[in-house]
Amino acid sequence: MELTIEKSIEEKIESLITQNFEKILEKNIESILDTKLDSYLGKKLGFSPDKNLEKIFEKKLGETIGQPNEHAAKEWLNVQETCDYIGISYKSLQKLIDQGLKGNSIGRSKRFSKTEITHFLKNVQHKK
Secondary structure, three states, X not given: OHHHHHHHHHHHHHHHHHHHHHHHHHHHHHHHHHHHHHHHHHHHHOOOOOOOHHHHHHHHHHHHHHOOOOOOOOXXXXXXXXXXXXXXXXXXXXXXXXXXXXXXXXXXXXXXXXXXXXXXXXXXXXXX
């Protein structure tokens, strides 16, 4: 009977050791893989492996999201900015001007009001 109890205790201890060993291995493998991945991505993206890529990514993402649209703050746009703002070509802008889009000429430069552009485009859509 004593041998059975001792054997049972030994089996339990062995089982616990095996389970703990597996958990330790799993954590170490995850850590190694994360480090290797950070290092690999760091080299591919031009960062040194010792930098924390997650922090760099969060910072860059925040900077990108935080950047204002270059046309958002400007009320008056030149011809190229107007094309970019609406998402059309120069020829398409010329057609809109022919249809009645008003702009202001300042010397040889032509400027368009974002308010006027929006109003004009809404009216053109309602006419169709």
